Amino acid sequence: MGNRDRIIIAAKELFNLYGSSNIGTNKIAAHLGISPGNLYYHFKNREEIIRTIFPEISDATDAALTLPSRSGLSPEDFGDLMVNWIQLVWKYRFFYGNLVALLRKDDLLKELYMERRDKTLSIMQTAILAYSHQSSENNIKFSEEDAGKLAKNIWIVALNWIGFLQVEKEDQDITFTDLLAGAYQIFALMEPYLDQPTIFTVQSQIQSRLEAIK
């Protein structure tokens, strides 16, 4: 593996452990036992490293949101989505736990992020409308506007669950289990639209996914 790839891997690890604001390029170089000059040859600064990681975060977001190709969403799919999403936020917690500060330091990253956010919100809105259509016998009907609001609320809770935890704990004390409680918290946003057996099935699916991960 070349130094460029090693730098990216080490940066993600160190950022997640200590917070990106506490890890500069010199610390990454020292961690890898390479010279600051060698690192500088690949990346001019921390912002450039984070911007280089971003497409990976974006691809992982697409993967987390990928729905089964058969038509319609099953309750199990809902459960999978919640857990996938929380796993994503955990994997890139240095990014989601410090979003506003990072975007304010880098206009280019901000532009990429905004595009990504709009894409994600649109995928979620479409999924909600599709589910609403599929379940029309249960009298669940969303207008486009309502589906958009629900998607935005899911987004806000999903990304800020880590902020909710950060108030109580330091970053290094937040565990994957803490974050997984967020899967239930996000799912609570959808519960009012689902009947009791469906809710039970989704919660069981979340539970069994979590047990498989432990």
Place this chain on the structure above:
Amino acid sequence: MGNRDRIIIAAKELFNLYGSSNIGTNKIAAHLGISPGNLYYHFKNREEIIRTIFPEISDATDAALTLPSRSGLSPEDFGDLMVNWIQLVWKYRFFYGNLVALLRKDDLLKELYMERRDKTLSIMQTAILAYSHQSSENNIKFSEEDAGKLAKNIWIVALNWIGFLQVEKEDQDITFTDLLAGAYQIFALMEPYLDQPTIFTVQSQIQSRLEAIK
């Protein structure tokens, strides 16, 4: 008015305009035309100023959450609550827009905040259960656990709506109108539990409160 009160007023104004991390005690002193030593006589540092402001934020939170003494919540009350809450976040946006960072700098403030948060969540949970009881003819029933989850989601969206805006705009470009769109966004969390006429009444109440403010 004594210098102590003038310092507090100037600090709130400058923090909201430029962000608390960009305003130190020297800038506050210069703004007031007093010496740094005079300010230091009243407050040792920025953290002490923010900690002194906190009880005011806490009292304003109680006021924003105060429900009419008659029993039961009307749709208009719901609308008022949303607008009150957004006004609160706007008034103290330096605090809510930078919460994690501020609490991490001051353990004492963190303790006060956590107590406040738990109190607010408990008031909201109680209100949701009371409403659920009142509306039992409409088949809206919450378990304590569900009411707790809804309260927490309302809290997360209400406090992070400003963060959602901060991704798109600099603090000084965020307007009261931007923030007020959050009233509808928070209310969307409650819509699935309410019938269509109630939703319409709440939205009209939000609308007319907003027009009165403009």
